[in-house]
Amino acid sequence: MSQLLQQLVLGLLLGGVYVSVALGFSLVWGILNIVNLAHGAFVIIGAYITWVLFSRLGVDPFLSLPVDALVLFALGYGLQRGLINRVIRAPLLFTFLLTFGINLVIVSLLLLIFSPDFRSVTPRYSGSGLSLGSVTIPYIGLARLGIAMLLALVLWFVLNRTRIGAGIQAVGADRDAAQLVGIDLRHVYALTFAIGAAFAGVAGGLIGLQQSITPTAGDPFTLQSFAVVILGGLGRVSATIAGGLLFGLIQVLGLNAPGLGAGYSNAIAFAVLVVVLAFRPQGLLGRLA
């Protein structure tokens, strides 16, 4: 029983990582209709910034998160305005190809700058945790989950309670109508992409605390973000939260499924995905387009 409880806790904590990674991905996909294949690379850039600040200047990894966000915001804005905007109205395949290419370029640049060495952010308090009976809750995991929820709240607030958020939603609903009422499309596009990238950067900063950072470590996050959005549904912050937490739970429980080797964990996770796609294609909390 306590074993199950421990795994539920770990699953939720892992889900926190997925939520933070998928928020930006979901936003960009939902509003701009871009499946950003460079999303995982953005995450890893954030991780490297945190690592550099931590290892060179001794900055606490949690304090470097705003820096991650700012740098990635600027990078995202520039990339969208200068590059991706040129194919924004082209068929989906074009943006696919373009973001795929951007991903390759970023990974190769990271390889040149940082070499393929494994980097890791291990602050002093790493490894301490809260013990509740036989259940252990690692502090860092808890903080990560908390920050993921905070990010989700910020995104929800920006989208629903601010003028710029209204503009973003309007563009997502009908770009031509949005332009007619005087919204600067190019600015809103770039801004949306920049916010998505900034969120990826923060997620990266959090991820460096858990796993090793290498130039290629970002690729799985793009896939996982995709899975989270499919699972939860597109176009709502709450859907990303549900999808992320659920995906974390499925992964951890799948790893420990009785009677099956843990090697089946990915198979179980993606089998659930197929079932969701078949019976509820809009995702658990998604809206039908």
Add this chain to the structure above:
Amino acid sequence: MDMKGKLRVTLVASAMLATACGGAATTPSPSIGSTLVIGSAISLTGSQAKEGNLAKQGYDLWYDWIQAQGGITVNGVKHPVSLIYEDDQSKPDLSATLLEKLITAEHAQFILGPYGSAATATDAVIAEKDGIPMVEANGAAQAIFSKGYKYTFGVLSPANKYLTGVIDMAATLSPKPTTVAMLSANDNFSVEVAKAVVDYAPSKGMQVVFNKTYPAAAPDVSGLLSQVKPLNPDIILNSGHLAEAIAINKAAKDLNINAKIFAYSVGPSTPDFVDALGKDANFVYDGSQWTPQVKYSPQFYLSVNQYVLAYKTKYNATAAPDYHVAESTAACLALQKAMENAKSLDPAKVRDALASLDVMTFFGEIKFDSRGINVFKPMVVEQIQGGVHYTVFPPDVANGQPQYPTPAWSQR
């Protein structure tokens, strides 16, 4: 392409130099023969770029040395070497394709192996088909050698030896550990490592209380470790890769799991492991193909100390080379010695010379069994103590004592 260009320039320069020296010498020196082309499709980018580049460093160290000698002497003729790389991007299928290209388009006469068991297995098919000898140093799965291939030789100890040394060492310690938990990635190399331990541990009076696989490069291993915790095993073993070894060590601390021995098949021997974990890396054991402390008396090439020095000089490194570098250099040595012994560059004759090779190098003995595996070289056990690697087993090559048992996380 750039690299190849550079190699060719070096090659021409060194050939000219050799000719000049040859002309000046009074004693008859070997004449200069045709350039020998050696190819390798290795992971320079992609998920195994780290390990692939280490292997390349090992190849390049030998290349520099052999070029300084003027080439490989085969039957009285010195053949300069051209070493050509292709980047397989850490994709085993691509490795085979590129190897084919190296053989057909670049006319590679001999092959040095790629990085990893999976790529080695696909490359072995090509080597066999084309009858080109391949000496590999980075594929330890015995599955590669179970297909009856005649042209593939591995200089490293096979996968089943990786962690059994840790069990042997554990059996000599007091209080003797009695329970083992095994966590293994689900690739063929890691599974072989794990299976060997599970088969071997009972013969040393140890009981395997947990044995599970996880998907390679698993995002999170803490769920799996949380299952291990209530079993409270004396020994926690991982057969996997660097990233997972780091993740498991972190998760063990997160969950406050205290074993007497933590040992990982791959990872702790690289400097990255200590960099990543800081003092949490202390007390961790690993099975290693080679350490800079081993005591072997080589018949040719460099001594262990000279090798470490050569590495530090060339790569401007403060740390000694890890075993990926050393085993890769050893593959070059085996190939070189086989050509010298064969007194021919004929692929079939060099293959036969490889099959009957028995030579002592800085890396240890290189001798192949009928399958092409070097079962004659022992694995050693290392432990990280105060951030430094010490060889702790077997005692005759060790330069330190095991620090045992590992203190609890709360008492470090």
